[in-house]
Each structure stands twice: as structure tokens, then as C-alpha cells.
Amino acid sequence: MITRLPSADFHVVIVGAGLGGAACAIACARQGLRVTLFDAVPKFFPLGDSVGFGSNTTKLFKRWGMYDDMWAISSRAEESVMRNWDGAVITVDSTLGQAEERYGHKALIGHRGQYHEIFINHCRKNGVDVRMGVKIEKYDVAKPSVFLPTGEEILADAVIAADGVKSHGRTQVLGIEDAPIHSGYAVWRAYSDSAIFKDDPLVSPLLDKDTTQLWIGPDLHGFVTTIRDGTGINAVLTHKDVADISEGWNLPAERQDILDAVKGWDPVFVRVWEKIQNIIDWKLVYRPCLDQWVNSTGLVAIMGDARGPFLPTSTQGASQAVEDGATVALCLARAGKGNVPLALRTYFELRYEHVKGAQAIGISQRTKWHSLHNKTSMKMEKELDTSKGILDSYSLWTHDAEKAVEDGWNEASAKVRREMQGSNQTV
Structure with missing residues (x-):
């Protein structure tokens, strides 16, 4: 699913080098785009705790050549044990050990900071210009471009804001400060x-x-x-x-x-x-999943936590950010230089409902687990259906973000073209 461009003069600037932004950079570079990745942090340290990736994203890591590095430092757990608060076993879920058989690929659980190092290393291996310790002061969404603290302006064909829950890029897209x-x-x-x-x-x-x-x-x-x-x-x-x-x-x-x-x-x-x-x-x-991810110029888009953070009970926050990055890259490659508004609006069209549903799982899963017991007696009063495993998010593990672009591009992009023509925007 690699669509090499005839030239590398298609420049994508990505602001935020977390897991999602770094994944987007890798995916874009693999499509032959020239990528500059900025982050305000001078140096990343392997800090944090564990993070999991479902089979929906480990299939991408295999294609991108990252999987072996990640698997080497990942948990070898074959099952998940669900217990009542008093320690009594409710169920033993074998999904981790059977993920390859069920979903085509293993899941990965490991240390967030160590995974992040692998992401950044693979950015550099793929030719991404990684610039650390650089805070983006402002955006010009019409060119588009970003401005560094030195006053230097970096021009691009597309700007992707992957700068997290406190995203400055989101303000550029919405035109307002969005309170959490x-x-x-x-x-x-x-x-x-x-x-x-x-x-x-x-x-x-x-x-x-x-x-x-x-x-x-x-x-x-x-x-x-x-x-x-x-x-x-x-x-x-x-x-x-x-x-x-x-x-x-x-x-x-x-x-x-x-x-x-x-x-x-x-x-x-x-x-x-x-x-x-x-x-x-x-x-x-x-935040509810925002219903606008692309600036009115069509040249700046947000992704990952910037478009709506996930609760931990979704177990999909990092995975959905990676899927965003994969989708952005393929849409830009499909549309080509000069058609960035079409690409980014099609990215939104392809991803919005999927992400909205995935985000909602975090709320419903927490509610399900927290409302099983009588709060006074502590006795479990509701039956918990674990026939499909302990996580509702397993339903997302079959998804293939790159295949979704390959299969859905023609219909989604045609819809976007009609909408752009109807509003007299350049296609």
C-alpha cells in the first residue's frame, strides 16, 4: 500500500512528535513526501508507563518495518485475568495469546517511553527531518506555514497539528479556544x-x-x-x-x-x-470528538488527541492516533501536490465516524465496569457478558486504516469534491 510520488517536493509539516505525530511522519515519508517534524521538547526521555496497541495498528507497524523492534521490548502476556475487587476471578481472557489467529496480528503492550524512542528512530530512518526543542509560535493557514521563535517561517504544502490535548493547532482550525x-x-x-x-x-x-x-x-x-x-x-x-x-x-x-x-x-x-x-x-x-478537523483553507488539519482525547478505558487512544497518521499520509499521496484540501477533507470523511465510535467505547466500557456492584453491600448484582473478551474495543482490532483509504477513497473523495464545488472552493 505504498504509493510513491514522482517527486519529493511535496512538503508536510507535522507539529507534535508524540506517538501519533511520529506515526504520521513515518507514514508520510513512506509515501515519498518530504516531512519536517517539530516538537517543543528538547529531548525525549523514556518516561511514562505502559501503553497498548491493538491488532488494528500492529498490522501497520509490520508494514512500516517497526514491529520487530517493538515486539522485542513488549509484554509476552498470553491472557488477561479479570477479577472482582476482592480477588475472585471473573474470567480469563485469552485474546492476547490468540490475537494473531483471531485478528491476523498480535497486540503489543509495553513501555510508552521505550516505544516512543522506536518511533523517533524510525522517523529518522525514513528521512524525516526531526527538529526537537522548537516551539511553533503561530500558523499562517493560508500559505500554509509555521513560524519558529526565531521568526523563521517554514512553508509547507500541508500542516498537520498533532500537538495533543492542549493543541495550539486546534485553535487555528476552529478559530476559537476550545475549553476541555x-x-x-x-x-x-x-x-x-x-x-x-x-x-x-x-x-x-x-x-x-x-x-x-x-x-x-x-x-x-x-x-x-x-x-x-x-x-x-x-x-x-x-x-x-x-x-x-x-x-x-x-x-x-x-x-x-x-x-x-x-x-x-x-x-x-x-x-x-x-x-x-x-x-x-x-x-x-x-472533549467530544470534534466535528471539524480541517481549517477553512483546507491546508491545516488536526489529528490524535488534538481532535478529541480518549479515555484510558477505550484502550485505543494511541492506536487511533496512529490510524489518523496512516490515513493522512495515504490521502495526501492519493490527492497529490496541489490537492491538499481534497486530501485533508477526505481524511476527515474517512475517519470521523470511526473515531467518534471508538472514543465512545471508553465511556461505555467504564460505565459497564463501574456499575456492576451494589455500592453498599459491594456485591455484584449485574451479570457481565465476557463471551467476546473483557474489552469492547476488540471490535476495532479488525480495522485496517490503510485498506480503508484504498477501499473508500473514490466514494469519499467524490463526496468531498461535490461539497467543495457546491461551496465554490478549489478542488
Whole structure:
């Protein structure tokens, strides 16, 4: 699915070198486009905790030559164990071990920071001009171009804003400041070397092999994941939160708050939170999937968290950003230089309903897990259907973003052409 252009004078500027922006850069470079990738951070460090990619994106990583590097540092977990808050096993989900058979490709779970290093390395291998420590001061959406702090103007054929939940590019697309919505929840997150649990009789059995464990209770659910042959351990706990703070704000967590929340829960889960280090309290903000991703000029578009952040329960935030990048690249290549408005509006046409549905899974999944119990007795009063596995987002694992462009381009682009002609815009 590589459509090489006859020349490399088609210049794409991407603002934001996170997982989505870097994926977009790789995909564009593979289409023969000249790519400049900017990020305000001077140097990336392998920080953070775990992130998962479903089969819908690992198929892209294989095509792009990234999969082997990612698999080398990924979890070897073959199953996910879902437990009640007291530790009783609800179900054992074998999807991780059977993903290749069911969906054609394995899923990947690993350390976000280490994966990110691989993404940036593959940007450079594919000839992307990666410029770190450069903050974009403003956009000219009519040319299009971006301005650096030095005053230098960088001209492009297309500008893609992949600059996250606080996106400045989104303001350029919408023409207004878009305030976030507090989701009413936050996540306690932590990642540690598992050596601190080596001699712990409760937790050390989890370190024998890579594993994914999920606990659910009223208004709470949490994961413990071990990766790299049990040498790293990641814990997350989603909880209700009423703090009125700025978007994306995170603070050091108070361990006692966590222990109070899981008092009486499975001793294994409690022990993890008693000892794990580097805990943060991440406030979950939310926006409905925006219904406009492309500026009125048709030359600037947003993607990933800039067009609408995903809740962690979707398990698809990173994957959908990667799919956005793949779609942008193929649409630009299909339309060709001089037809950027057609390309970017077709990208929106192809992606909007899919992304909107994927984002909604995060809300419905959380609601399902959090409303099974009587909050007073703590007894599970509703039956949980796990016949298709523990995650509703498995339904997205069959999707192929590149094939969706190949199959849908003619119809989607024809619709966009008609709309552009109807509004007297250049096609």
C-alpha cells in the first residue's frame, strides 16, 4: 500500500512528535513526501508507563518495518485475568495469546517511553527531518506555514497539528479556544522496576511471567501489568474525581488516598499500591470528538488527541492516533501536490465516524465496569457478558486504516469534491 510520488517536493509539516505525530511522519515519508517534524521538547526521555496497541495498528507497524523492534521490548502476556475487587476471578481472557489467529496480528503492550524512542528512530530512518526543542509560535493557514521563535517561517504544502490535548493547532482550525470538559474521573498511575516486589509473597507470583490483571469494583477499576519478563510493573487505578484543575494537569499522588480507596480489596492489588513508586494522579479531561478537523483553507488539519482525547478505558487512544497518521499520509499521496484540501477533507470523511465510535467505547466500557456492584453491600448484582473478551474495543482490532483509504477513497473523495464545488472552493 505504498504509493510513491514522482517527486519529493511535496512538503508536510507535522507539529507534535508524540506517538501519533511520529506515526504520521513515518507514514508520510513512506509515501515519498518530504516531512519536517517539530516538537517543543528538547529531548525525549523514556518516561511514562505502559501503553497498548491493538491488532488494528500492529498490522501497520509490520508494514512500516517497526514491529520487530517493538515486539522485542513488549509484554509476552498470553491472557488477561479479570477479577472482582476482592480477588475472585471473573474470567480469563485469552485474546492476547490468540490475537494473531483471531485478528491476523498480535497486540503489543509495553513501555510508552521505550516505544516512543522506536518511533523517533524510525522517523529518522525514513528521512524525516526531526527538529526537537522548537516551539511553533503561530500558523499562517493560508500559505500554509509555521513560524519558529526565531521568526523563521517554514512553508509547507500541508500542516498537520498533532500537538495533543492542549493543541495550539486546534485553535487555528476552529478559530476559537476550545475549553476541555472535566470527565469526573482521574487515574492514579505508577511504573516501577519490579525488583521492589521480588521477595514479596503476595506480588512476586505475578513476576514469574508477563501478565495483565484487571480488578473491578463500584466506581473503580484498576490494572496491574508486568512487562519485559516481569522486570517492569505498571499499575493504574481509575477513580472518581471532582477537582477543578487545568487540562492535562498531573500531580504527585498521596499514597494514603489510594489505600483508602482500595481498603478491603484483594490483598495483592493493595500490596502493589503500598509499595509501588513514582505515583501520579492524572486528571482525565474530555472533549467530544470534534466535528471539524480541517481549517477553512483546507491546508491545516488536526489529528490524535488534538481532535478529541480518549479515555484510558477505550484502550485505543494511541492506536487511533496512529490510524489518523496512516490515513493522512495515504490521502495526501492519493490527492497529490496541489490537492491538499481534497486530501485533508477526505481524511476527515474517512475517519470521523470511526473515531467518534471508538472514543465512545471508553465511556461505555467504564460505565459497564463501574456499575456492576451494589455500592453498599459491594456485591455484584449485574451479570457481565465476557463471551467476546473483557474489552469492547476488540471490535476495532479488525480495522485496517490503510485498506480503508484504498477501499473508500473514490466514494469519499467524490463526496468531498461535490461539497467543495457546491461551496465554490478549489478542488
